[in-house]
Amino acid sequence: MCGIFGYFSAPDSGLTHSQLLAMGQTLSHRGPDGMGIYHQPELGVGLGNQRLAILDVEHGQQPFISDDGSIVVVQNGEIFNYLELARELAAAGYSFRTQCDTEVILGLYQLEGISALNKLNGMFAIAIYDRREQALYLVRDRVGEKPLYYAWDRQLLLFGSEIKALCSVMPRPDLDYLALEEFLAFNYVPPPRTMFAGIRHLQPGCYLRVDANGIEEQRWWDLSQITIEKRSESEWVEKFNQTLEDAVRIRLRSDVPFGAFLSGGVDSSSVVGWMSQLMEQPVHTFSIGFAEPEFDESPFAAQAAQRFDTIHHSEEVDSDLLSLWSRAIYHCDQPHGDVSFMPTYRVAELASRRVKMVLTGDGADELFAGYDKYLNFFTAPERAAETQSRFQASYLDNLSLFDNPARSRLLSAELKARLPDEDCRQRVIEPWFDKAQEMDRINQALYLDTQLLLSGNNLVKPDRMGMAVSIENRSPFLDHRMVELAFAMPGELKLRGILPNISTKKRLLP
Numbered sequence: 001m002c003g004i005f006g007y008f009s010a011p012d013s014g015l016t017h018s019q020l021l022a023m024g025q026t027l028s029h030r031g032p033d034g035m036g037i038y039h040q041p042e043l044g045v046g047l048g049n050q051r052l053a054i055l056d057v058e059h060g061q062q063p064f065i066s067d068d069g070s071i072v073v074v075q076n077g078e079i080f081n082y083l084e085l086a087r088e089l090a091a092a093g094y095s096f097r098t099q100c101d102t103e104v105i106l107g108l109y110q111l112e113g114i115s116a117l118n119k120l121n122g123m124f125a126i127a128i129y130d131r132r133e134q135a136l137y138l139v140r141d142r143v144g145e146k147p148l149y150y151a152w153d154r155q156l157l158l159f160g161s162e163i164k165a166l167c168s169v170m171p172r173p174d175l176d177y178l179a180l181e182e183f184l185a186f187n188y189v190p191p192p193r194t195m196f197a198g199i200r201h202l203q204p205g206c207y208l209r210v211d212a213n214g215i216e217e218q219r220w221w222d223l224s225q226i227t228i229e230k231r232s233e234s235e236w237v238e239k240f241n242q243t244l245e246d247a248v249r250i251r252l253r254s255d256v257p258f259g260a261f262l263s264g265g266v267d268s269s270s271v272v273g274w275m276s277q278l279m280e281q282p283v284h285t286f287s288i289g290f291a292e293p294e295f296d297e298s299p300f301a302a303q304a305a306q307r308f309d310t311i312h313h314s315e316e317v318d319s320d321l322l323s324l325w326s327r328a329i330y331h332c333d334q335p336h337g338d339v340s341f342m343p344t345y346r347v348a349e350l351a352s353r354r355v356k357m358v359l360t361g362d363g364a365d366e367l368f369a370g371y372d373k374y375l376n377f378f379t380a381p382e383r384a385a386e387t388q389s390r391f392q393a394s395y396l397d398n399l400s401l402f403d404n405p406a407r408s409r410l411l412s413a414e415l416k417a418r419l420p421d422e423d424c425r426q427r428v429i430e431p432w433f434d435k436a437q438e439m440d441r442i443n444q445a446l447y448l449d450t451q452l453l454l455s456g457n458n459l460v461k462p463d464r465m466g467m468a469v470s471i472e473n474r475s476p477f478l479d480h481r482m483v484e485l486a487f488a489m490p491g492e493l494k495l496r497g498i499l500p501n502i503s504t505k506k507r508l509l510p
Contacts, residue, residue: 019168076125262305265300327468375495
């Protein structure tokens with residue numbers, strides 16, 4: 001886990017070294033263990049990293065540079081299968097200088113080029129400068145666990161793990177009015193837009209290639225291509241458990257103390273359960289509680305901690321967390337209407353006193369239909385007779401914050417004049433529904449939330465609130481094998497509420 005930043009431009013027309021330093025300093029909370037910079041102004045390139053040392057603490061400083069100086073890599077995140085990939089590279093003759101996962105990225109790129117991305121199991125935002133091609137690659141992981149923003153004015157490309165890094169060296173950007181409208185529609189700004197005109201959020205599963213001819217975006221992983229598989233329910237359960245166990249196992253690789261967030265719900269409890277079986281020492285678990293019983297889940301966390309014999313750390317906090325709102329927005333760089341950012345900050349703060357990394361249950365609800373909204377929506381009597389277009393419209397209303405009439409009442413006449421005469425929700429949603437046409441309707445809804453809600457809001461929360469206190473979050477449910485398994489599974493196996501006399505969410509979870 002780290003923060004990355006940098007630029008690409010024509011020779012001698014980019015940033016100064018002091019500007020690169022300024023970009024890095026805005027990200028110091030993401031990587032308090034040191035800054036590293038590669039800067040070649042005569043080539044028009046600068047790459048930097050603020051490091052949070054998790055693997056090979058002594059030798060893992062970034063950037064990583066090939067022996068001939070032709071390839072430079074910086075990374076924010078972790079490659080969880082780096083040991084297996086390192087053995088593969090060693091067998092091919094690659095000689096390692098460190099035991100750091102970022103060097104594995106360097107070695108794979110040298111041998112296989114950008115296609116090597118498909119071998120990576122991890123959460124990552126990566127910048128690769130290839131001097132041979134005079135090109136820069138910016139890469140984002142499959143589901144968007146790690147952020148990566150960029151700004152491009154046809155002369156200069158800036159990139160960074162947070163928007164504030166870009167804003168530190170560019171003219172004050174204008175408001176993106178389309179993004180404001182989308183925020184009012186969804187309660188967050190869906191990627192690739194940000195609230196800042198000219199600053200974009202690279203889509204999950206995509207990479208940018210930038211050279212003297214311009215900028216090109218390519219999708220390197222496409223969840224919509226997963227097809228339904230035929231298995232019995234017992235076979236799905238076995239496959240699910242095997243995949244989750246291995247996803248947890250490889251996320252236990254760390255050279256620093258670590259633990260887990262534990263709410264007492266099925267997702268985090270499942271992760272802690274596997275940790276307790278795979279680790280020789282007790283798991284350190286962390287939760288917060290509230291004085292008000294209707295908000296307090298800490299008794300359930302305590303029960304799970306007792307069951308798995310963890311060393312449990314819990315703290316009661318005031319349910320009025322509004323004093324944290326300005327801090328949360330500072331770290332998010334733009335508005336998010338999700339109040340759960342603040343308790344996430346508090347539990348991350350609690351964990352950061354003892355560990356530098358935690359495992360979480362993030363992602364399970366979106367993959368396996370864990371939210372009440374799925375059960376309520378799909379058990380409604382009118383669902384069965386809906387056409388596809390009516391289903392899409394109904395689900396769009398289901399996930400919206402403000403519909404068209406409500407947004408219209410909120411916007412001034414001057415602001416409305418700046419906006420196109422269309423439903424901004426359709427602008428955002430339709431491309432994703434188009435890609436999901438072959439899926440059953442439950443999986444269509446989950447696909448939409450995985451591509452938009454998960455990357456646009458729900459994964460922003462653990463990243464920004466964890467990084468605010470310099471702690472790394474790892475979610476086994478977001479292992480790409482688990483994601484692909486989820487969308488190879490028929491929707492009815494996840495949400496049994498659509499079947500007669502059965503009302504069950506996340507059917508396969510223990």
